[in-house]
Amino acid sequence: MRSAEAPALLDEIDRRIVNALQGGFPLVPRPYAAVAETLGLSEAELLARLHGLVASGVLSRFGPMFDAEKFGGAVSLAAMAVPVDRFDAVAAVLMDLPEVAHNYERRHPLNMWFVIATETPAGIGAAQRAIEAKTGLKVLLFPKVREYFVGMRVEA
Amino acid sequence: MSRPPLDALDRAIIAATQGGLPLTPTPYADVAARVDADEAEVIARLSRMLEAGAVRRIGAVPNHYRLGLSHNGMTVWDVDDAEVDRLGEIVGALDFVTHCYRRPRALPDWPYNLFAMVHGRSRDEVEAKRAEIVDLLGGFVRASDILYSTRILKKTGLRIAG
Numbered sequence: 001m002r003s004a005e006a007p008a009l010l011d012e013i014d015r016r017i018v019n020a021l022q023g024g025f026p027l028v029p030r031p032y033a034a035v036a037e038t039l040g041l042s043e044a045e046l047l048a049r050l051h052g053l054v055a056s057g058v059l060s061r062f063g064p065m066f067d068a069e070k071f072g073g074a075v076s077l078a079a080m081a082v083p084v085d086r087f088d089a090v091a092a093v094l095m096d097l098p099e100v101a102h103n104y105e106r107r108h109p110l111n112m113w114f115v116i117a118t119e120t121p122a123g124i125g126a127a128q129r130a131i132e133a134k135t136g137l138k139v140l141l142f143p144k145v146r147e148y149f150v151g152m153r154v155e156a
Numbered sequence: 157m158s159r160p161p162l163d164a165l166d167r168a169i170i171a172a173t174q175g176g177l178p179l180t181p182t183p184y185a186d187v188a189a190r191v192d193a194d195e196a197e198v199i200a201r202l203s204r205m206l207e208a209g210a211v212r213r214i215g216a217v218p219n220h221y222r223l224g225l226s227h228n229g230m231t232v233w234d235v236d237d238a239e240v241d242r243l244g245e246i247v248g249a250l251d252f253v254t255h256c257y258r259r260p261r262a263l264p265d266w267p268y269n270l271f272a273m274v275h276g277r278s279r280d281e282v283e284a285k286r287a288e289i290v291d292l293l294g295g296f297v298r299a300s301d302i303l304y305s306t307r308i309l310k311k312t313g314l315r316i317a318g
Contacts, residue, residue: 008222018216025214027199027206030181043181050179053216060217063177064202066170070210071162077259079266091309103310106230106303110266113230113303114310140262142271146241148256149248150212 008058074121076143079110093134099127225275229282232268234299247272252285
């Protein structure tokens with residue numbers, strides 16, 4: 001994997017914080033204080049650690065994760081088989097499309113995998129057709145049929 | 157399908173927090189001030205959206221690369237449609253699987269209907285985890301593959317308009 005990001009050094013407290021904040025964040029006026037208490041930390045220490053984890057990029061973010069479909073939107077995984085000599089140009093096309101949220105190069109004949117997210121379910125097909133028109137390549141859609149698990153468990 | 161009872165205030169709360177919940181002692185009161193509601197209303201709305209599944213969870217999103225999990229493989233499996241839900245639950249329960257979904261096949265290009273994302277510190281670690289899934293699924297696997305990511309081309313979060 002090509003990445004300039006070096007692994008961060010997390011101590012045991014950081015790891016406990018990341019794991020404790022996977023879900024079930026309290027809906028009370030002082031939620032960080034409530035979580036801090038279960039971790040044996042002060043509210044100020046937990047907030048300082050969280051600031052550090054977000055600032056250093058260990059956490060992409062901390063907050064509510066919404067289900068776009070429940071808000072009327074739609075999301076689908078999609079893939080294309082892109083000729084190697086056109087790969088960067090096609091990646092640039094997707095970079096400019098706001099409907100494309102993530103895009104990864106993967107080692108497979110289907111070598112470009114991306115997420116299409118749109119405000120309406122009809123938007124998925126429209127984005128698929130737009131990408132096909134712009135690139136001349138077939139876009140395969142892999143919308144989720146059922147979700148078994150989404151989350152992250154960090155070794156404590 | 158009935159439309160979930162989400163209104164403008166719900167959307168405003170999500171729009172105000174999708175970049176992150178304030179890292180302050182009173183995050184809900186701070187959000188309330190931004191959406192012109194009061195703290196109790198914001199808490200009640202978030203609670204309702206959690207119950208309805210419109211908010212999946214309030215939590216931390218770790219960056220795998222910064223955690224040293226620099227290798228990721230999308231493992232994909234062709235299993236019997238009659239067994240896929242049972243097997244998906246089993247694979248999704250593995251602690252090294254971060255996403256596990258049933259998705260449609262795209263024949264003839266793509267015979268796989270079960271997707272499980274596996275992260276590790278090295279290629280070998282990812283392969284060892286894939287082997288664990290092979291053992292678990294046993295004779296139910298008709299075909300499988302693993303697609304390593306070689307480059308992140310774009311990464312922007314999903315956003316909703318406020």
